[in-house]
Amino acid sequence: LNQFITKRQNKIVCLHVRDGSYRNDFNRKSYRNSNIEKYNRAIRYLTDKGYFVIRLGDKHSKKTKVKNRYFFDYPFSKFRSEAMDLYLIKISKFYIGTQSGILDTAYMFNKPILTTNMCELFCNCPRKKYDRGIFKKVFLKKNKKQVSILNFMSASYKYHNPDNENENFYFKENTENEIYLAVKEFEKNFKNKFKIKKSGIQKKFDRIHNDRYKNIFYEREDYQNSLINSVDSIKMIRMFKASSGTLCNSYLKNNL
Numbered sequence: 001l002n003q004f005i006t007k008r009q010n011k012i013v014c015l016h017v018r019d020g021s022y023r024n025d026f027n028r029k030s031y032r033n034s035n036i037e038k039y040n041r042a043i044r045y046l047t048d049k050g051y052f053v054i055r056l057g058d059k060h061s062k063k064t065k066v067k068n069r070y071f072f073d074y075p076f077s078k079f080r081s082e083a084m085d086l087y088l089i090k091i092s093k094f095y096i097g098t099q100s101g102i103l104d105t106a107y108m109f110n111k112p113i114l115t116t117n118m119c120e121l122f123c124n125c126p127r128k129k130y131d132r133g134i135f136k137k138v139f140l141k142k143n144k145k146q147v148s149i150l151n152f153m154s155a156s157y158k159y160h161n162p163d164n165e166n167e168n169f170y171f172k173e174n175t176e177n178e179i180y181l182a183v184k185e186f187e188k189n190f191k192n193k194f195k196i197k198k199s200g201i202q203k204k205f206d207r208i209h210n211d212r213y214k215n216i217f218y219e220r221e222d223y224q225n226s227l228i229n230s231v232d233s234i235k236m237i238r239m240f241k242a243s244s245g246t247l248c249n250s251y252l253k254n255n256l
Contacts (some may be wrong), residue, residue, distance in 0.1 A: 126245025
């Protein structure tokens with residue numbers, strides 16, 4: 001591995017973008033998947049800033065078209081293994097990814113995390129104080145009109161239950177520019193040792209977010225679709241209460 005990362009071994013960034021290859025779920029909950037090509041501009045930004053970007057994932061994932069000596073499409077290398085997955089995240093400076101299982105490994109190693117293409121608003125929000133995220137665009141299926149993140153937040157629990165298929169809404173992934181702006185904002189804060197505090201719009205979003213989750217706790221649409229009767233309700237409540245991150249300024253200015 002050293003032949004690839006020797007010059008920048010102290011500035012590694014791990015990137016993981018969920019697609020349908022791992023669980024073969026292109027046609028089931030496909031809104032959880034995203035296109036790695038939308039991250040190209042962000043990758044170039046990081047490599048220009050002196051980082052070595054390592055893309056994580058399954059060997060059946062889509063290959064990228066990025067041609068950069070400081071970018072490593074690791075899933076297709078002879079070095080790929082589960083042990084190496086752990087090692088790469090452990091030695092990284094920070095982690096950029098989507099809401100997928102490997103994200104928990106980055107949390108386990110206490111890495112600063114930027115979550116992109118979010119599609120779950122309550123059960124998997126940015127956890128640590130300086131973690132950030134950007135949410136996918138939300139649309140109504142019946143008329144294809146875009147729904148603001150606040151209106152989506154106000155929808156009943158069954159639309160936020162990760163065990164359910166989302167019947168009334170569909171999602172569009174973040175644009176290449178949205179991802180770039182989020183990465184730029186996050187890297188700037190990382191470089192400043194996270195001295196940049198939450199802005200007014202971030203604090204406003206957090207208040208609305210927290211208040212909505214408290215209300216969801218008391219809502220009883222039906223037995224199956226109430227938070228308190230969810231199989232993982234206690235786990236979800238604990239995770240939400242322990243979360244202190246927020247969404248990126250660049251996202252909230254255009255979507256709140």
